[in-house]
Amino acid sequence: MNDIDFGERVRACMAKVFDIDPALITLESSPETIEAWDSLGHLNLIMALEDEFGVNLSDDQFLSLTNFAAVVTAIQRQIK
Amino acid sequence: MSGRSARFFGGPYPSLVFVESKASQSDLGSPSRQADPASVGRFHHIGYVVSSIEGAVAGMAKSLEADWDGAIIHDPLQTTRVAFLYPKIAANPVIELVEPVGPDSTVSRFLKRGGGLHHLCYEVDSVEQELERARARRDVIVRPPFPAAAFNQRKIAWVYTRTRLLIEYLEKDSNARDVAP
Secondary structure (H helix, E strand, O other): OHHHHHHHHHHHHHHHHHOHHHHHOOOOOOOOOOOOOHHHHHHHHHHHHHHOOOOOOOOOHHOOOHHHHHHHHHHHHHHH | OOOHHHHHHOOOOOOOOOOOOOHHHHHHHHHHHHHOOOOOEEEEEEEEEOHHHHHHHHHHHHOOEEOOOOOOEEEEOEEEEEEEEEOHHHHHOEEEEEEEEOOOOHHHHHHHHHOOEEEEEEEOOOHHHHHHHHHHHHOEEEEEEEEEOOOOOOOEEEEEEEOOEEEEEEOOOOOOOOOOO
């Protein structure tokens, strides 16, 4: 899978969890810019990503994935 | 702590916690199954988010037949104000009313969705040990231990269960005066 496809899968996952248009998600998208991205939204996102990519994210990752770019990077590292 | 992290990870939603049966191994018919010697601790209170403690407390106290001691505690680390309603019947739960302080409060977004029932709190011997148990269950620690103003700086931590229940763990401290029974 190339990086573009990978990023798009993460974007689609995030858009579904937060019920927003994928086109609105940028590298800088974060809890500051997405209203539904609160702590419960974050839990939902982590669980959706774990299901989508078959990974287990740690507590440290849970606390550090605070924007779209960080999410993509962390998932990429997990599956490589 | 930045405003963002405070709002994002501060706490207040949690899983029902299943405590292992105290039945003996022979009762269970399986020599390999062992009862879990630890427990989740004592149930402490239910958190309920409101827009205004002053506006809600009288009605809540009347509805629940509970008493309010008049105290409202500001917790700057959680960006909340809290008040406790004590039940007239001891077996009933203490209710913690939680009000956001400012738009970046940990509970502001929850309140925007209507507020209401928010978390369960358990008092435990060791927050750190309870977090280890939570990790073993693959629950998610949303805020590591920190001192809580509402409990005389006793340690608390926040955990989401995989069933999307928010739990607060409060560490016991026999030397501290507690605001809740």
